[in-house]
Structures are given as C-alpha cells and as structure tokens.
Amino acid sequence: xxxxxxxxxxxxxxxxxxxxxxxxxxxxxxxxxxxxxxxxxxxxxxxxxxxxxxxxxxxxxxxxxxxxxxxxxxxxxxxxxxxxxxxxxxxxxxxxxxxxxxxxxxxxxxxxxxxxxxxxxxxxxxxxxxxxxxxxxxxxxxxxxxxxxxxxxxxxxxxxxxxxxxxxxxxxxxxxxxxxxxxxxxxxxxxxxxxxxxxxxxxxxxxxxxxxxxxxxxxxxxxxxxxxxxxxxxxxxxxxxxxxxxxxxxxxxxxxxxxxxxxxxxxxxxxxxxxxxxxxxxxxxxxxxxxxxxxxxxxxxxxxxxxxxxxxxxxxxxxxxxxxxxxxxxxxxxxxxxxxxxxxxxxxxxxxxxxx
Ligand code: FES
Ligand SMILES: [Fe+2]
Numbered sequence: 001x002x003x004x005x006x007x008x009x010x011x012x013x014x015x016x017x018x019x020x021x022x023x024x025x026x027x028x029x030x031x032x033x034x035x036x037x038x039x040x041x042x043x044x045x046x047x048x049x050x051x052x053x054x055x056x057x058x059x060x061x062x063x064x065x066x067x068x069x070x071x072x073x074x075x076x077x078x079x080x081x082x083x084x085x086x087x088x089x090x091x092x093x094x095x096x097x098x099x100x101x102x103x104x105x106x107x108x109x110x111x112x113x114x115x116x117x118x119x120x121x122x123x124x125x126x127x128x129x130x131x132x133x134x135x136x137x138x139x140x141x142x143x144x145x146x147x148x149x150x151x152x153x154x155x156x157x158x159x160x161x162x163x164x165x166x167x168x169x170x171x172x173x174x175x176x177x178x179x180x181x182x183x184x185x186x187x188x189x190x191x192x193x194x195x196x197x198x199x200x201x202x203x204x205x206x207x208x209x210x211x212x213x214x215x216x217x218x219x220x221x222x223x224x225x226x227x228x229x230x231x232x233x234x235x236x237x238x239x240x241x242x243x244x245x246x247x248x249x250x251x252x253x254x255x256x257x258x259x260x261x262x263x264x265x266x267x268x269x270x271x272x273x274x275x276x277x278x279x280x281x282x283x284x285x286x287x288x289x290x291x292x293x294x295x296x297x298x299x300x301x302x303x304x305x306x307x308x309x310x311x312x313x314x315x316x317x318x319x320x321x322x323x324x325x326x327x328x329x330x331x332x333x334x335x336x337x338x339x340x341x342x343x344x345x346x347x348x349x350x351x352x353x354x355x356x
Pocket of ligand 1: 054055056057058059073074075076077078
C-alpha cells in the first residue's frame with residue numbers, strides 16, 4: 001500500500017493555537033494554516049484571536065498593547081475588542097466599517113482552540129475533550145516545539161511506536177527487539193484511529209527506571225487515539241511484569257502517563273507541536289518531576305530531529321509515495337481519516353495556500 005507524503009490542511013476544524021498560560025502574560029503572535037494571528041486575553045479575561053493585521057494601515061497588532069477596551073494597534077492607536085470591532089479611533093468617533101477578522105475561539109482545559117474556517121460552521125462539540133488536567137493526581141506541563149515538517153508526519157510518528165526502539169533508544173524507548181515484539185490492535189474510529197499496544201516482559205527503558213525504580217522486566221501499554229485533523233490522545237504506562245497489567249492497568253505501582261499531542265499546521269511543511277504531559281502521582285516541582293519533564297522534552301526533540309530530517313529527504317521528491325508495511329495499520333487508518341475529512345470539506349476548505 002502506498003500513500004502521499006504531504007497532506008494539505010483542512011480549514012473547517014478546530015486547532016490548538018496556544019496554551020492558556022501563554023496569553024496570561026500578554027500578546028502572542030502565532031501562525032496557523034498560513035494565517036498570522038494575534039492571541040490575547042481581554043480585560044474580562046476572555047481569550048481572543050484576531051488577524052494580525054490592523055485594518056487601518058496594515059501594521060501587525062502583535063506590535064500593539066493591551067488596553068482596557070481591547071488591543072491597541074502600536075502604529076496609530078486604533079483599538080479592537082475581542083470581536084474584532086474597532087472600538088476606539090483617537091480623536092475620532094469609532095467607524096463601524098473598521099474591523100479586523102476575529103476567529104471563533106474556545107478556551108478549554110488549558111488550551112486555546114481556534115476555528116480556522118467558516119465561522120458559521122464552528123461547532124464547539126467537535127473540540128477534543130481532554131478532561132484529565134482537572135484532576136488532582138496528575139500534574140501537567142504544557143509546552144510546544146515548532147517543527148519544520150508537515151503536520152501529518154507528527155501524527156504518523158505518534159501512531160507508530162516502533163520508532164521508540166530507534167529514535168528513543170536512550171530515553172523513553174530502550175530496546176528495538178522488544179518493540180518489534182509488541183502486539184498491536186488498531187481500529188478505525190469515527191474521527192480517526194485508535195491503537196492499543198502491549199510489550200510484555202520487556203526490559204524497562206532508562207526513563208521508566210528513573211521514574212518508577214523498576215528493577216526487572218515490565219509489561220508496558222500504549223493506548224493512543226488520533227482525532228482528525230491534528231490531535232492524538234495518549235494513555236501509557238508500565239507495571240512489573242507478571243502483576244496482571246493487561247487485566248488491570250489502574251493498580252498501584254509502576255508508572256502511568258496521560259498526554260495530549262496536537263500538531264497545528266503552520267505551512268504545508270511546518271507545524272506547531274503542542275503537548276500536555278503528566279505522570280500519575282508525579283509532582284512536577286520535585287526532583288523526579290523535573291527529571292521526567294526533561295526526559296520527555298529530550299525525547300520529543302529526538303522526534304523533532306527525525307521528522308525534520310524526513311521532511312528534508314521527502315522534499316527532494318515530494319510526489320514520490322510512501323509505503324505502509326503490515327505494522328502501519330494505525331498510521332494507515334489515520335491517513336484514511338484525514339483524507340475523509342479533506343474529501344468531506346471539498347476544495348476551498350482544504351488549503352495548500354500555506355505552501356512555501
Ligand atoms: S496601522 Fe493600526 S492604527 Fe494605523
Ligand atoms: Fe517519539
């Protein structure tokens with residue numbers, strides 16, 4: 001089976017544009033699907049996403065300031081509220097014809113989700129539900145890497161964990177042989193793909209030994225769900241082998257993780273890779289928590305490096321198809337799902353305008 005490498009982005013969808021804490025500190029500029037955006041929190045505490053271009057003379061609003069009535073352009077002082085309406089023009093009455101594009105935005109579960117398509121189609125129920133951050137025994141960190149690769153290369157990476165034994169040999173992965181013995185159950189879901197993967201009686205990778213003090217082999221699970229267009233929800237963890245992990249993953253001991261990954265397209269060949277990560281019972285302000293966080297950040301840099309190298313290699317001949325082997329079922333389902341979404345939206349709602 002073969003498939004194309006570079007996927008265009010789908011416009012009529014929600015994308016993670018930032019984390020809540022980023023706009024707590026002021027104005028953030030971000031590019032999503034080729035659109036330059038300004039993200040901010042207004043005086044009422046509401047998240048806002050506007051085009052990053054003042055309607056007056058075209059200056060970027062990211063060069064402006066937050067004021068009580070909205071965001072003030074740093075060039076001649078026009079002020080826009082979160083709906084994009086111009087609410088102040090110095091020395092003049094506000095002009096109703098002056099406005100900037102406001103994108104539908106929902107702040108939920110520490111994420112700023114923006115709808116990049118036709119505003120009338122924005123349906124909040126389509127936003128990925130990620131409730132775990134609200135519970136006590138998971139202490140999350142929220143971060144982002146900017147990746148010079150098509151967003152679906154990030155999704156492919158997450159939906160094929162055989163890379164752990166190679167890319168993450170010295171961090172979260174460990175031993176290629178054990179990864180190649182994993183069992184995988186992959187299914188197509190309504191909006192994407194799901195897989196459950198087990199490594200039974202496998203050596204514990206270095207990061208797991210550090211986090212949970214494993215002394216012998218482990219049973220390790222990876223439970224991943226891709227929700228098109230760009231998000232992957234992950235449960236993962238391990239218990240000492242022989243303790244019945246497959247019957248009960250939730251018993252005490254071992255280690256378990258909860259993650260959200262979202263690869264927001266910037267151009268056809270760049271994306272923002274957002275991730276939220278926690279381990280059960282590990283507080284981030286402890287030495288174990290700091291070490292775990294660093295291990296994960298290091299591991300994700302390993303992903304970034306290989307995916308960017310992949311993009312550079314593919315770009316020598318981007319039309320040349322990629323192959324799926326037997327174990328790529330989950331990757332193939334994910335690609336099917338994005339194609340289905342592209343087809344459903346038709347031309348115009350699928351953009352490759354962001355191509356360099
Ligand atoms: S360009 Fe923004 S106020 Fe003039
Ligand atoms: Fe990885």
